[in-house]
Amino acid sequence: MKSLDRAGNPSPWRPDQGNGHYRNPVLHADYSDPDVVRVGDDFYMTASSFGHIPGLPILHSKDLVNWSLINHAIVRMPLPGYDKPQHGKGVWAPSIRYHDGRYWIFYGDPDVGIMMTTAEDPAGEWSEIHLVQEGKGLIDPCPFWDDDGSAYLVHAYAHSRSGIKHRLRVRRMSPDGMKLLHEGTVIIDDPARHPTIEGPKMYKRGKYYYVFAPAGGVEEGWQTVLRAEHPFGPYEDRIVLKQGNTPVNGPHQGAWVELASGQSWFFHFQHKDAYGRIVHLQPMEWTQEDWPTMGTDIDGDGIGEPVQEAEKPDVGGHYPIAAPVASDGFDSDRLGLQWQWQANPKPEWYSLTERTGYLRLFAQPNLEGSSSLYESPSLLLQKFPALSFRTTVRLDAAGLTGGNQAGLILFGYHYAALVYSADPAGGAQLQLRRGDTEREEVVWQRRTNAEAVGLRAVVRDGALCDFYYRADGEKFERVDQPSFQATVSKWVGAKVGLYARTTENVARGYADFDDFTVEEATGNEEEG
Template sequence: MTATYRNPVLNADWSDPDVIRVGADFYLTVSTFTKVPGLPILHSRDLVNWTIIGHAVTRGYDDVRPGCGVWAPSLRHHDGRFWIFYGDPDVGICWMSAEDPRGPWTEPHVVKPGLGLIDPCPLWDDDGRAYLVHGWAKSRAGVNNRLTLHRMAPDGEKVLDEGTLVIDADLLPGYRTLEGPKLYKRDGVYWIFAPAGGVEQGWQSVFRAESVFGPYEDRIVLAQGGTDVNGPHQGGWVDTPSGEHWFMHFQDRGPYGRVVHLQPMTWGEDGWPAMGDDGEPVAEYRVPVPGGAPATPATSDDFAGPELGLQWSWQANPDPAWWELRDGRLRLACVPGPDDLRVRPSVLGQRLPGVPCTVTVTLTLTGQGRAGLTVVGDTAAFIGLEGTAAGKTVLICGNTETTEDGEPVPVEEGRAVTIGARIGEGALVTFLADGRDVGAPFQATQGRWVGAVLGLFAAGDGTGQAIFEAFTVDIERHSQ
């Protein structure tokens, strides 16, 4: 029987994916904005089952800057090395490289400084020349809906010219917000795959030309049509060892973030690519490479160490004094910082699953402070414990402004409490304590171009400590 998969193949916030194949192995990376570590590297043998194997970015900003940092990356393998190009809209176009995708990666190098330079993609041509295409962020540059191409030094040290406007989508009827270009060459023809129309209602276009500098002609190759896959947005084209072609892209799902779909792709007799089912996303299809073992990016964590699981990230640069793994437990210091969890750097988070689930973690609080489990987006809410100056520990539940929802419940000092969240359809959250519902339901919301995050936090004057153990994510069976 032919093995099949169902979309999305990555059902959480894996935003702006790009994918490549090296031998029999597939690698994928995504944008992470100001999360640290950032630019996760995922590995697969069949384009369906994925695991996290490392990160390319280990440092970012010291403060939380929603919507800033690492925007849509391009992943390539050239001259025996892996390369990631990305745009930081407040810095410019950067890249890093590594011999092993697990790392270590070089420090970011700015190949083109400037505001609003985003979505870069390199191409090393057959004659040894190199090129770099990128889009524009109107919020910084004042313009968008256009793609600029540069000649680039083959070692990526710098761009070699002022850039050429190769596609001005203001001149294309119906086009708006053209972005996310991926530059390829096939059988002597240059191709730019790029979405337009916005992440929620847009489509995927491709452009082709005999010269890398154009002129380019366009065609829409993937759109929502009669499906429930809104937007089908930017991604990457990849082939398999058997010579088949596939396209990975994202769909914006609000509080769940940008989930990743896999589309079959063929090349028509007219030379243009055809994606999905007659240009519409497929819900189910055969697995590209049969025989792969089931795998998904990690979520649950027993904190056995010696390092944090690769699914975790901080909201800004972490201080080693914030955390420790010891005896199968995660210990977070109740450190000072903003009360608003949306801008607290010391929130340790991971992606919200895209299906109903129940999340639990056992928490013990010693000393003064506040600690717990939070769901963070444009709004935030939490459940946790609070140690007071009087030496009492209470169970609390609150919202973004850290106001309490209901009366605090006294907890015997030193007693472990299993706190959690039941996340239902539409990302409606009900907090839990020792298996019972606590507080009013909370509607999770997306953040700045990201989905909601499940987080652990500890806040205070530095004297208290939160001890977490057995972080578990249980997916509802009928949702799998």
């Protein structure tokens, strides 16, 4: 049984095993710092998007295992500076909640403060971003509305901006979510036991207020839970999830979800190098002493460890296997939701209407003073969707003029791109170009007389990547170069996508792309 995305295309990652069980991760993609809310029989997830636009992805599920990307809460970033890349800035660790008939997302911008947006329909239009509390270094906010109507907000601090990384604070908030009312109370500040603590999520169960908070750092940390009988404490704390003897490093930061059936589940991420922060789902139970336990306690020390496979959540029904869309035939007048730019997009960068069924990218100049694509705002990128996969695209280069290049790119601090390069003196070359944050070089090339070519990138376990091209025949040929090791970028995993660039100072020329397909790597990558 294949996992299908919302467009009906086979997905290269399938968490639902089709036998009543699922495997982790449920999303093998960089949905960093996930948070989830249940509203009736529906579940909605959001995640960090940093400086990539559109931002604040909204995913939907009916069973916590099969997810579809349905929207973004931020279509354009209204803050200054986002006409060019803002690597690692922007949207950090959001929280999503449902209150008073509306959906709410709060997030921290480490350079600005605590931000909020709201909507009646998560798949519809979200409000303009509102600054709840100005403050450099205020991050990871989570709102909480109590039974008596009073409102609170818990947040952490960004060490890079404030010098603090081991402190959580709870503040009173106006019930409309528009402002914080006072400085509040520090509920934990214990660098010896929790050298880094952040990403808090606030809940209430019975007589206790709980703050779920990751500690110990992204790559090697653990999940901590604090509880108290009053929102301002005093709080006691306990470690409830750790890596232990499993391959899942740093299991922490996510969301507790309680089902109508009474079951509890916990989402968290795993930092997996080039793949980014992928999303796991853990079964969760409550002890007689009212502490949560997550995963399974393999070594008997009272702390849970992540499971690799489990029985699916009891949601009272069976739902189709699904996955976020990755492929795009460019048959719509709007880009698929999977695509993000490195900055606020401009209309002159692309068109989906000038040639029906194609994406036209207009060749853009490099940022002034840069010979690398790292600071290029007009890269069109999406997340790596699986442990291994292949992506193929058809490129019509008839619109490229001399000095233009366009193609398929695997992007991070280090990047590689298989491109069609139009020669100013006439003719063209297929090139493999490699670069980093400062420079770029051609490592392979061959002449071609074709104007229409097929480009393919194959990503294998470990994020080792090979490129293939088809210019004159039915089969793809492998680019005769060592495999490229994909890498992270600033706080995000590697991405795959498209671009068109000119060596001139103004945009000139264009490339047409069709049938961007993402599928399982077959092991026979020369076949069309």
